[in-house]
Amino acid sequence: MEDAARLLQLVVNGAAAGCIYGLIALGFVLIYKATEMVNFAQGDIMMLGGFVAYSLIAHYGLNYWVGALLAIAITAAFGFALDAVILRRVIGQPQFAVVMLTLGLGFIFRAGAGIGWGYDSVGFNTPFTNKTATIGQLVLGQDNLSIIVGTVLLCGVLYVFFSKTRLGVAMQASSQNQLAAYYMGIPVRTVFSLIWAISAGVAAVAGILLSPVSMIDVNMGFLGIKAFAAAVIGGFGSIPGSLVGGVVVGIVEQLAGYYLPAGFQEVTSNVVLLAMLILRPQGLFAELSGKRV
Amino acid sequence: MSLFEAQGISVRFGGIRAVDDVSFEVRKGEVFSIIGPNGAGKTTIFNLISRIYNSTDGKLIFDGQDITKTPPNQVAGVGIARTFQNIELFPNATLLENLLIGRHRHSSVGLLSQLAFLPSTRRAEIQHREKAEDVIAFLGLQRYRDALIANLPYGVRKVVELGRALCIEPKLLLLDEPSSGLNVEETEGMGFWIDDIKKDLGITVIMVEHDMALVNQVSDRVMALNYGKVIAMGTPREVQTHPEVIKAYLGGDLEDAA
Amino acid sequence: MRYLFRTEYRQDTSLARHGGDFFWYGLLLVAMIVIPMLMGEFYVGELGGVFIFAIAGVGLMLLVGYTGLISLGHAAFLGIGAYVNSVLLAKGVPFVITLPVAGLFTAACGAAIGLPTLRMSGLYLAIATLAFGSIVGTVFQKWTSVTGGFDGFPVPTPTILGFGLDGATGIYYVSLVVLIFVLWVTANILRSPMGRAMVAIRDSEVSAQSMGINLARYKALAFALSAGMTGLAGALFAHYVRFLAPDAFDVLLSVQFVTIVFVGGLGSLHGAIFGAIFVRLLPQFIAIVRDDLPFGIGRLPGLEPSLFGLVLVLVILFQPGGINGLWLKLKHWFTAYPFKRQTSSRRQKSYAKSERLR
Numbered sequence: 001m002e003d004a005a006r007l008l009q010l011v012v013n014g015a016a017a018g019c020i021y022g023l024i025a026l027g028f029v030l031i032y033k034a035t036e037m038v039n040f041a042q043g044d045i046m047m048l049g050g051f052v053a054y055s056l057i058a059h060y061g062l063n064y065w066v067g068a069l070l071a072i073a074i075t076a077a078f079g080f081a082l083d084a085v086i087l088r089r090v091i092g093q094p095q096f097a098v099v100m101l102t103l104g105l106g107f108i109f110r111a112g113a114g115i116g117w118g119y120d121s122v123g124f125n126t127p128f129t130n131k132t133a134t135i136g137q138l139v140l141g142q143d144n145l146s147i148i149v150g151t152v153l154l155c156g157v158l159y160v161f162f163s164k165t166r167l168g169v170a171m172q173a174s175s176q177n178q179l180a181a182y183y184m185g186i187p188v189r190t191v192f193s194l195i196w197a198i199s200a201g202v203a204a205v206a207g208i209l210l211s212p213v214s215m216i217d218v219n220m221g222f223l224g225i226k227a228f229a230a231a232v233i234g235g236f237g238s239i240p241g242s243l244v245g246g247v248v249v250g251i252v253e254q255l256a257g258y259y260l261p262a263g264f265q266e267v268t269s270n271v272v273l274l275a276m277l278i279l280r281p282q283g284l285f286a287e288l289s290g291k292r293v
Numbered sequence: 294m295s296l297f298e299a300q301g302i303s304v305r306f307g308g309i310r311a312v313d314d315v316s317f318e319v320r321k322g323e324v325f326s327i328i329g330p331n332g333a334g335k336t337t338i339f340n341l342i343s344r345i346y347n348s349t350d351g352k353l354i355f356d357g358q359d360i361t362k363t364p365p366n367q368v369a370g371v372g373i374a375r376t377f378q379n380i381e382l383f384p385n386a387t388l389l390e391n392l393l394i395g396r397h398r399h400s401s402v403g404l405l406s407q408l409a410f411l412p413s414t415r416r417a418e419i420q421h422r423e424k425a426e427d428v429i430a431f432l433g434l435q436r437y438r439d440a441l442i443a444n445l446p447y448g449v450r451k452v453v454e455l456g457r458a459l460c461i462e463p464k465l466l467l468l469d470e471p472s473s474g475l476n477v478e479e480t481e482g483m484g485f486w487i488d489d490i491k492k493d494l495g496i497t498v499i500m501v502e503h504d505m506a507l508v509n510q511v512s513d514r515v516m517a518l519n520y521g522k523v524i525a526m527g528t529p530r531e532v533q534t535h536p537e538v539i540k541a542y543l544g545g546d547l548e549d550a551a
Numbered sequence: 552m553r554y555l556f557r558t559e560y561r562q563d564t565s566l567a568r569h570g571g572d573f574f575w576y577g578l579l580l581v582a583m584i585v586i587p588m589l590m591g592e593f594y595v596g597e598l599g600g601v602f603i604f605a606i607a608g609v610g611l612m613l614l615v616g617y618t619g620l621i622s623l624g625h626a627a628f629l630g631i632g633a634y635v636n637s638v639l640l641a642k643g644v645p646f647v648i649t650l651p652v653a654g655l656f657t658a659a660c661g662a663a664i665g666l667p668t669l670r671m672s673g674l675y676l677a678i679a680t681l682a683f684g685s686i687v688g689t690v691f692q693k694w695t696s697v698t699g700g701f702d703g704f705p706v707p708t709p710t711i712l713g714f715g716l717d718g719a720t721g722i723y724y725v726s727l728v729v730l731i732f733v734l735w736v737t738a739n740i741l742r743s744p745m746g747r748a749m750v751a752i753r754d755s756e757v758s759a760q761s762m763g764i765n766l767a768r769y770k771a772l773a774f775a776l777s778a779g780m781t782g783l784a785g786a787l788f789a790h791y792v793r794f795l796a797p798d799a800f801d802v803l804l805s806v807q808f809v810t811i812v813f814v815g816g817l818g819s820l821h822g823a824i825f826g827a828i829f830v831r832l833l834p835q836f837i838a839i840v841r842d843d844l845p846f847g848i849g850r851l852p853g854l855e856p857s858l859f860g861l862v863l864v865l866v867i868l869f870q871p872g873g874i875n876g877l878w879l880k881l882k883h884w885f886t887a888y889p890f891k892r893q894t895s896s897r898r899q900k901s902y903a904k905s906e907r908l909r
Contacts, residue, residue, distance in 0.1 A: 038674050086864070095674055099623075099674065100813055103806055104863035107806075107857050107860025108864070110857070229682075232678065274686070277668070277671060277679045365761065366760045366766065368763075374761075381757055383753075390747060394748070394762055397747070397748060398763035402743070404745070407740065407745050417744075419560040
């Protein structure tokens with residue numbers, strides 16, 4: 001019985017971490033589907049979102065919910081500007097130029113955060129910090145539960161947005177066929193910037209949800225590397241796929257940390273990623289076809 | 294005497310039969326053209342022959358050899374060269390380098406000899422250059438020899454792609470819409486080259502083409518396709534007056550059109 | 552302006568285009584040989600560091616600039632070369648053997664990572680090599696019986712023909728010889744069928760395949776050669792730092808290598824050298840001006856990586872040809888003066904080459 005409870009505990013913790021990976025991966029996928037760019041700075045945008053929330057809540061004393069919403073809005077605006085000012089210029093350049101560009105931006109964000117907020121870890125009080133929920137014999141942290149619930153809610157909102165609103169449908173159309181969307185009168189470039197805004201906003205949500213579990217610091221953006229595993233498992237084109245992928249990576253990582261010798265936990269996500277790319281590069285959910293000549 | 298034979302090849306994308314049980318035979322030394330409306334499956338046949346796609350049924354026989362399962366990178370090795378509809382040259386290399394890449398199947402120098410550029414590599418390189426220069430002279434490309442492909446006009450690139458295919462020294466040449474994007478004069482020039490390739494170099498040609506003037510100018514035999522099926526085969530004149538072909542292009546009966 | 556008249560095919564296949572090349576490269580070589588006799592230990596050591604990074608840069612240039620495959624895991628190859636060399640030296644194997652063995656072993660590792668990643672391109676390859684690099688980094692940290700883990704690994708002093716290479720000067724000369732060797736091999740690759748096959752793969756895979764080029768073979772070969780050169784650089788790097796710490800070979804270092812290639816200028820061996828000079832000298836430059844900068848900017852801990860990031864961003868946005876492209880433009884401007892054309896340095900618009908699967 002104790003083993004089963006222990007296992008369940010690990011699974012819940014893993015799922016919570018996995019939701020964070022999934023949310024970052026979701027940002028990758030949104031941008032990739034629309035613009036064929038991959039944002040290697042996605043993790044760093046999450047870090048920025050976390051710091052903005054910290055400033056608003058811990059420093060300016062805003063209410064948690066108000067501060068969180070404001071932080072999400074500010075990060076989203078930042079994402080919009082990032083695309084409008086910089087990334088729009090490199091559409092059509094070879095893909096690895098974009099990889100290097102976003103990597104470079106990540107370095108700049110990290111340094112910028114270091115200048116603005118310092119290099120120490122910080123945190124702020126949330127309604128979920130250090131609280132537990134007891135379900136039967138199981139004692140679970142509310143922080144972890146809040147991540148899972150928050151992710152599910154966010155996905156619901158995004159689903160409704162993409163399938164029911166005019167703007168959401170326009171975004172889908174632009175992702176599938178830019179030219180056709182353009183001819184239909186959709187302002188494709190603005191739509192792309194809005195997609196950047198959404199994925200930056202999602203990253204900020206991830207940063208805020210993560211803050212009761214782990215502190216916010218300049219290097220938390222490296223989590224983004226683990227999120228690649230999540231995105232790849234999902235086939236890099238599927239939004240539900242990337243969330244499922246995230247949860248898979250999170251749980252496998254927790255189990256590896258418990259059952260395997262030290263050192264294995266750190267490489268788990270990378271091993272999963274490499275194995276996935278080698279054995280089934282199309283992901284679990286997508287189909288692959290060749291280039292047309 | 295047949296050089297190439299397709300026996301009932303088929304391929305489907307999703308539910309659509311892009312090529313449906315197509316059989317034909319190409320004789321040594323002839324120019325064989327494939328015509329048909331857009332989406333009839335002409336380029337798909339080329340992709341089947343050059344093994345980019347797998348045929349679900351049937352066989353491909355080239356020079357007495359079954360090439361149905363040959364990997365795509367060995368197709369050049371058996372003596373089949375091709376060009377592409379939208380030009381697939383190497384844009385950041387010079388014209389000469391492009392032609393030398395065409396010579397790849399003839400290079401047999403060992404790895405270490407290349408790394409150290411031993412005399413054997415140098416000798417082979419000089420030979421490749423002589424062959425490439427022959428092709429440059431044949432197609433009159435001298436003035437562009439050291440230009441980057443990215444800086445050349447479209448019409449010239451089309452000729453370069455033909456030249457690169459000739460560097461393979463193939464027995465069979467697949468030309469995918471050699472006249473697309475060319476003006477009337479350039480198209481006529483292309484016609485003369487195809488004639489020369491057949492007569493002077495003795496290379497058999499299969500050509501996918503829309504321009505009927507070019508088809509008439511160079512073809513010995515023509516095959517017409519529609520919806521992935523063969524609808525007519527014969528001399529250019531026979532095929533063009535075939536009622537099925539007219540129906541395929543005009544979308545109605547001969548009587549209706551008249 | 553100089554016009555080249557070619558009268559022999561032999562001329563086309565030789566390394567130097569004309570007599571002037573021999574003169575200038577010869578002069579450069581003499582200068583490099585004389586420098587240690589004129590300059591202090593510190594500068595010799597730093598220049599040696601530039602050579603080592605240039606060796607790795609040339610290796611990565613072959614992969615990224617000529618074959619069109621990206622790697623964000625080259626720090627791992629540098630680390631493998633460094634550890635193989637140092638561990639063998641510590642076991643008493645002579646340096647003249649450990650150096651080539653380090654190169655060959657790393658090349659084998661390169662082929663091993665190259666083969667399974669063959670089907671990937673662009674983005675997927677970047678992610679896969681990133682994952683590979685961080686796995687290898689973790690192995691360095693955890694395989695304590697071999698690498699010493701976080702205690703580090705002191706690198707034994709190498710000897711060649713009885714001479715101990717304990718100072719910076721010894722490593723300087725060895726690095727110079729290895730750099731020249733690597734440049735020579737790479738130039739040979741580029742003028743042989745092998746190098747053209749790589750360029751073909753970079754420009755159009757479909758077409759390369761229809762020319763009879765075995766994609767798998769040449770991609771794996773490019774990976775192996777690139778890794779091998781980086782492994783050689785790693786063996787020398789071990790002696791340059793003299794003490795191996797497992798966390799030295801992290802993502803940041805991989806990004807520095809790719810910076811060499813991008814900032815130097817893709818598709819040019821000169822670019823690899825320019826890039827190495829830039830990447831090695833930027834930290835030195837920061838160290839010199841650190842105290843003179845206003846508002847204490849110089850003492851910010853993240854200054855160096857952020858400057859790398861900034862330069863990378865600026866180069867990709869405004870000077871995709873890198874330093875080499877800038878150099879070519881300058882040369883053109885001087886040779887053509889005063890007949891500069893407005894269009895001569897204008898970039899051609901590159902259209903989206905979609906990798907999306909339709």
